[in-house]
Amino acid sequence: MNRREVLKLGVSVVVAGLFAKSLEAKDFRKEKPAAWKDKTIKKAVKDLFGTDAMDKSGVEVKAPEIAENGAVVPVTIKSVPADTKVIAVLQDADPESLAMVIPVHPRTVPEDISIRLKLKKSGKVVVVAQTADGKLHYDEKKVKVTMGGCGG
């Protein structure tokens, strides 16, 4: 075998190793219990992903600028980088920051995921996507809440 052939073989073996294990069912509340108690977005991201270094790119979040009813704030994760493995939704309007964690399975389409959040007051919603290389990408939207979400 010439050198090029040997190198090609080596790379394909490494790649196969990385993707051999498909993502099994994961409950992030059990895997990363500390992250769910954190009171700041930065700390929750660190406890969830092991780093709080994030790049503001590759993610698109849709959330209303003004939410009359903080109890029901529609948030849509419009898109994330193609090789995203985990998506986290955080906010700084409630006592704890982490709202939801979505592991991306092979058949999960990581776009147009819509949820409704409960925001106690005005704040920002942050969606973080962790790609296969471990890097974090994010987008954030500020939401002004005219009527708090945890009343009554």
Place this chain on the structure above:
Amino acid sequence: MGIKLRFVGKEKNGVTSVKGMVKHPMLSYDQAKRQGKKANFITYMKVTQGGDVVFEASTSQFLSKNPIFKFKFKGGKKGEKFTVYVEDLLGNKAEKSFPIR
């Protein structure tokens, strides 16, 4: 109090779009305290189809009451089923299958 699941799945061009609601009070610790009740909210959701996990999420007290979810997954054919399973903080579970239209 049973957790009720109401989901609809529509397949188009090889992708199934799902919209659904989980009937649950989603009482945060704050709200529970004020109402003199126990905090309880959906903590985990798993959607399977054809033996695969197609959507999964760990959730918190910060999702709205009777939370609505919209998501998509690859594959699934009209007539096949997908199954939604949820768990809440107090250990209640619910599971229901729905047809893909």
